[in-house]
Amino acid sequence: MQAVLDNFDLYLKAFGYTVALFIVAGILSMLLGTALAACRVGPVSILRKATAVYVTVTRNTPLVIIFATFSFMAPMLWSHLNFKWVEVSIGEFDFSPFFAAAVVSLTLYTSSFVCEALRSGVNAVPVGQAEAARAIGLPFAGVMRQVVLPQAFRASVPPLASVQIALIKNTSVAAVFGIAEATSRMRSFNNDFGSQRTEIFIAFAIGYIVIVELFSFGASRLERRWRVAR
Amino acid sequence: MRFIRTKAVLVSAALAVTLAACGDAGSDDKGRDVDADKDAAAALPDGSRMKEIADSGKVNIGVKFDQPGLGFKGATDDVPTGFDIEIAKILASKLGLKTSDINWVETVSDNREPFLTSGKVDLVLASYSITDDRRKVVGQTGPYMITGQQLLVKSDSDVDSIDDLKGQEVCSVTGSTSIDGINEHGAKGVGFDSYSECVQKVLDGTVSAMSTDGSILMGYAAENEGDLKVVGDEFTEERIGVGYSKKEPEMCQWINDSLTSAFDDGSWADAFELTLGKSGSETPEPPTLDECPAA
Amino acid sequence: MSASVLYDYPGPKTRARHRTYSVVTVVVLLAAVVWFFWRLQDHGQLEYDKWEAFVTPDYVRVILVDGLLQTLKMAAFAIVFAVAFGFVFGVGKLSEHAWARWPSWLVVEFFRAIPVLLLMVFIWYALGIKADNSAFWAVVMALTLYNGSVLAEVLRAGVLAVPKGQSEAAYAIGMRKTQVMMLIMLPQAVKIMLPAIISQCVVALKDTALGIYVVAPGLTYVVKQVYLEFHNQVPAILVVGSLYILVNLLLTGLATLLQRRYVGEKKQLDVPMVGNAATRPKTIA
CATH class of the missing domain: 1.10.3720.10 (MetI-like)
Known part of the structure; x- marks a missing residue:
């Protein structure tokens, strides 16, 4: 434990990066995922199919490969994708090009799971709701925006929460691609303080558990408040 | 004087790596076999770790598999190649073991110490810089090569020393001394598991520079001629040594003796010419070895 | 696909609009694919x-x-x-x-x-x-x-x-x-x-x-x-x-x-944090 306590600032900073990755990629993936879900259930058949292909491909690709794509392939295809223009420092934290590439990878990966969670939410909305909305003359956009999606979002809080919890854990993959977040920090602690491996592991595991539990606590509060009375 | 000599070494290293890289799929260059030195093996003191290894007929040596010129193993190769590998073969021969008796274990920068302390490997020759911090955990002796940290940048870059990169990201390998060197000079070290990822990040402009031993960088610069160049003086001195377990201090003197005899009988120079110095350019003087700590 | 209850059976105007959307989508996707291969070629990655x-x-x-x-x-x-x-x-x-x-x-x-x-x-x-x-x-x-x-x-x-x-x-x-x-x-x-x-x-x-x-x-x-x-x-x-x-x-x-x-077509087991790979029963979407 001594190793972690002595370097507690490094420990906190590492989890700072983990949380930052989670928040930024979490918000972006919700936005992109919603747009994808709209395409996925929309009336334009080609868009539906294209989204289905996108979702299938990203969900079946290991996250490591998606990271590799945005770390090594994308910058070659288009030089702006090296994210060199992202160079923000807030206090102790540097949001470097590496951070940006990680956010993009996590967002693209997570958004297809968000899309599927929302689609299951849409499916949970009783058919009568959509029929009634159409009966009063709403077009597709109106049906979705005013009737179906608000209910779908509420119904999909539990699956969305699972997707976002998975994202918290998936931020660890950024360790492989040059970000000093929690998992990468644990590896270097393990390296420097070989005799305290178990304590170090427990300390970092607790960090992740705290983040996951805080998030699920919030999500379950939200779910209770938002539950649709049927 | 030493500086000029080092430059020559680096250039030759660069050429060697380029040549190696020009090979066809599945290059036929598999290094050489070193015969067992039965006399040296017979002289090993009884009860020592060396004797134990010699009697077991197998030695586990930790090397790198991903550094062209030093320790590299292609997907279809059985035995790695490089300068570290050749030195390892010489050491094994002094145990009375043949090259085929060596069990090559891949190490990455991060796991060299745990491998030694847990006894998974008997020796580490993995471009392993000697440092005081590491000497607290494991035994290190040598050096069998001296090199220094430089910078690899794009050809059109204005950067010409590490001081130009204060506050910027500079790429290197996690768990290496190079990343500490970068941080000490005010830049921010970012790390991957091997150097080729860093090369890619320099090429696509994500980072302005990468830094590690000059010998490694020259190889990459030659491979990407016109796109990349090596700049700056060596801002650190890397003394590449052999790692052994602290529990077996008798190994140190034996390693030193073996290296000294390799320096003297020319097999060290042969190893150099076969790998880093393949272009035929001058082989440097062998470095001076550290004294072993009193047992 | 007209089985969805989210939208009406499209009339002539809507169909025309959807055709436009479809064409735009196809063009954009094709352009992306062409661009992708062009960039690969440009960097000698197809050699x-x-x-x-x-x-x-x-x-x-x-x-x-x-x-x-x-x-x-x-x-x-x-x-x-x-x-x-x-x-x-x-x-x-x-x-x-x-x-x-x-x-x-x-x-x-x-x-x-x-x-x-x-x-x-x-x-x-x-x-x-x-x-x-x-x-x-x-x-x-x-x-x-x-x-x-x-x-x-x-x-x-x-x-x-x-x-x-x-x-x-x-x-x-x-x-x-x-x-x-x-x-x-x-x-x-x-x-x-x-x-x-x-x-x-x-x-x-x-x-x-x-x-x-x-x-x-x-x-x-x-x-x-x-x-x-x-x-x-x-x-x-x-x-x-x-x-x-x-x-x-x-x-x-x-x-x-x-x-x-x-x-069968029964609802799949719903367990949080499990990747649901299999197809879902047909509902409104």
């Missing part, structure tokens, strides 16, 4: 020497045998152990005895809440380092613990999904607790669980790619060796990605088949 390794028999053999086969082996070991782990702890969580229920709950929740990569690194350093092939087993063990915990949860949900009348009837004819579980509940639960188990295989297979962080054998490792030798990251990424997708799609197809065969 033969970048792809040579992937058509040279020696390398193809290594990629398939030392790469794909090792990866599949890791995934297979992991999933077999995970099923056993899930069985033990899933039944443990259902136990009526607090001494069995609480530890099971703790273990399952712990391994579900931490990243599998963190676990992998720890195992790699801690107990694996002495063993030969430590990285291989680090990957297998990390995936076992994580997927096993998820499967424990799946098993619990599966058992709870068996209609109550089944166990009541079993008790009524005089079966004991263990008999009810082993002879009545589990066989039915397993049938319901099969697709979820296969979905978990996809997750395990995908996560084997994380082995690259602990120098484990497998596809990612071999392909890394290839690109270190040939400097062909881009083709390497494309090849390895396609291989993973291909195998995963085959698994997903199997899941769908099993779902149809054993579960």
